[in-house]
Amino acid sequence: MGSIIDDKRSLIIVSNRLPLSVKRVNGAFESSLSSGGLVTSLSGLTKSTKFQWFGWPGIEVKDPKDREEVKKSLEAHNAIPVFLDSSLAHEHYNGFSNRILWPILHYQSGVVFDETPWQAYRRVNELFADSIAETADDGTLIWVHDYHLMLLPELLRDRLKQQGKSCAIGFSLHTPFPAGDFWRNLPVRKHLIEGMLSSDLIGFHTDEYKQNFIDTCASLLNARTEIPNQIQYKNRLVSIDKFIVGIDPQKFIDTLQKPDVQERIRSLKERYKGVKVIVGVDRLDHIKGLTQKLKGFDAFLDDHPELQNKVVLIQVAVPSREDVKEYQDLETELCTIAGKINGKHATPEGTPLLYMHRSVPFNELTALYSVADICLLTSTRDGMNLVAFEYVACQQEHHGVLVLSEFAGAASFMTNGSIPFHPANKTEMSEAIFNALNLDPAERKAKYEYLRGFVNTNTRFEGFAAFVFAKWGETFIERLSRRCRRPGSSC
Numbered sequence: 294m295g296s297i298i299d300d301k302r303s304l305i306i307v308s309n310r311l312p313l314s315v316k317r318v319n320g321a322f323e324s325s326l327s328s329g330g331l332v333t334s335l336s337g338l339t340k341s342t343k344f345q346w347f348g349w350p351g352i353e354v355k356d357p358k359d360r361e362e363v364k365k366s367l368e369a370h371n372a373i374p375v376f377l378d379s380s381l382a383h384e385h386y387n388g389f390s391n392r393i394l395w396p397i398l399h400y401q402s403g404v405v406f407d408e409t410p411w412q413a414y415r416r417v418n419e420l421f422a423d424s425i426a427e428t429a430d431d432g433t434l435i436w437v438h439d440y441h442l443m444l445l446p447e448l449l450r451d452r453l454k455q456q457g458k459s460c461a462i463g464f465s466l467h468t469p470f471p472a473g474d475f476w477r478n479l480p481v482r483k484h485l486i487e488g489m490l491s492s493d494l495i496g497f498h499t500d501e502y503k504q505n506f507i508d509t510c511a512s513l514l515n516a517r518t519e520i521p522n523q524i525q526y527k528n529r530l531v532s533i534d535k536f537i538v539g540i541d542p543q544k545f546i547d548t549l550q551k552p553d554v555q556e557r558i559r560s561l562k563e564r565y566k567g568v569k570v571i572v573g574v575d576r577l578d579h580i581k582g583l584t585q586k587l588k589g590f591d592a593f594l595d596d597h598p599e600l601q602n603k604v605v606l607i608q609v610a611v612p613s614r615e616d617v618k619e620y621q622d623l624e625t626e627l628c629t630i631a632g633k634i635n636g637k638h639a640t641p642e643g644t645p646l647l648y649m650h651r652s653v654p655f656n657e658l659t660a661l662y663s664v665a666d667i668c669l670l671t672s673t674r675d676g677m678n679l680v681a682f683e684y685v686a687c688q689q690e691h692h693g694v695l696v697l698s699e700f701a702g703a704a705s706f707m708t709n710g711s712i713p714f715h716p717a718n719k720t721e722m723s724e725a726i727f728n729a730l731n732l733d734p735a736e737r738k739a740k741y742e743y744l745r746g747f748v749n750t751n752t753r754f755e756g757f758a759a760f761v762f763a764k765w766g767e768t769f770i771e772r773l774s775r776r777c778r779r780p781g782s783s784c
């Protein structure tokens with residue numbers, strides 16, 4: 294348990310986006326919390342004092358004096374910026390990571406490979422490697438996150454070796470890893486897999502993603518995969534495992550107790566008296582199945598005219614990757630569908646769909662989770678989906694029902710406590726919503742208790758000494774550090 298402290302090893306976390314995004318406001322630099330599940334999943338680590346977090350600050354800063362100012366402002370949060378020119382950042386983040394790699398990882402077809410963004414992806418991974426290698430001490434544990442940085446472990450290992458440093462490198466993928474044939478769509482797939490295989494430990498969200506990766510290594514690289522949870526490639530042994538990512542449920546429970554949040558809950562309950570509330574919270578992304586959700590809800594309203602004015606769907610669509618054309622097109626499509634649904638089903642008494650295209654403050658989010666009778670999540674593919682966990686954390690009193698797509702990573706653990714469905718099937722979704730509304734209280738409670746057990750046990754936070762770690766983070770780092778104590782280890 295105390296191994297990280299006993300080891301006195303320092304820890305470096307790396308992700309494309311820092312947990313804080315920097316903006317220039319009236320000439321000065323201000324930072325605010327970045328959105329998305331990766332930041333949520335690692336937020337507990339910010340309570341620890343012994344780590345540094347490397348990432349892109351979300352803004353181009355050219356002037357060396359300004360760079361110093363940004364560095365200083367982030368230092369207080371243990372964050373170290375990797376500065377990138379905006380065109381390079383754009384090609385890396387939007388061009389390759391989100392237009393090419395992300396869709397392939399999520400089984401979307403029709404992706405067109407392009408050399409320019411690929412070169413930018415390589416370059417950004419190199420810049421990250423340069424910056425981290427310069428700072429890391431011998432023996433530092435380095436934990437790299439996500440698909441934006443798949444080449445980093447290899448580039449970093451080379452640089453560290455040249456400098457005579459030996460560091461353990463871990464890599465966690467937050468997205469699915471697709472079955473082999475899908476991965477073949479990517480002409481540069483071998484480079485990416487070899488990049489990841491320079492890690493000592495690789496973590497996935499589910500057994501399925503882990504197995505897909507192992508199978509790909511065997512078929513693409515002829516790597517040896519006979520030993521469970523190990524891949525042998527080019528004289529290196531890499532450990533592979535599933536690590537169940539989590540949230541800090543207590544943060545939601547505490548927020549719900551705040552007087553202003555209680556007041557907001559009372560007012561929302563009054564507003565929706567006699568109306569069943571369904572909530573959806575998703576980044577505006579194809580993988581969240583938002584068009585499917587709206588169409589499924591439309592089918593539900595068609596199937597149940599007796600529930601007119603008795604059910605409302607409050608859908609928060611958090612703006613995401615707005616510089617990518619596919620995301621802009623999706624936003625237009627969703628506005629059109631939302632308008633059509635309300636045009637068809639609204640009455641002078643109200644509209645069945647509230648579609649909000651913006652982020653919501655944390656207090657408002659918890660109040661929404663708390664008043665909702667159902668949480669509807671329709672991902673066509675999704676690494677995990679932490680919104681499912683957050684809804685459960687906010688439903689201790691009411692035992693709301695989770696209606697969860699079978700394609701969210703979370704479904705691997707939460708199916709027993711939720712109502713699962715196939716997101717491409719409108720009829721199935723409509724039935725799932727209806728069944729959730731009509732679940733008898735005993736069954737609702739039983740399902741809820743199952744989910745609460747999962748969220749609190751598998752993902753609860755562990756506190757010890759000066760450290761408070763998300764359990765999954767603590768487990769990963771513990772394994773990484775153990776991996777390096779083995780005889781013959783390369784780190």
Ligand SMILES: O=P(O)(O)OC[C@H]1O[C@H](O[C@H]2O[C@H](CO)[C@@H](O)[C@H](O)[C@H]2O)[C@H](O)[C@@H](O)[C@@H]1O
Nearest residue numbers: 329330331334439467468538675676677678679
């Ligand atoms: O940074 P963005 O481009 O705005 O995107 C936000 C995050 O999206 C993805 O989140 C994934 O990680 C979650 C936590 O493990 C998981 O629950 C979810 O299913 C994934 O989609 C992405 O992988 C992150 O890197 C982004 O920061």
Ligand SMILES: O=c1ccn([C@@H]2O[C@H](COP(=O)(O)OP(=O)(O)O)[C@@H](O)[C@H]2O)c(=O)[nH]1
Nearest residue numbers: 328329330331333576611652653678679680
């Ligand atoms: O306006 C909002 C609404 C939600 N979230 C958070 O975004 C995360 C979404 O994580 P998830 O794993 O569900 O999906 P991702 O967006 O990472 O794909 C959750 O922690 C939400 O609370 C956010 O940052 N801003």
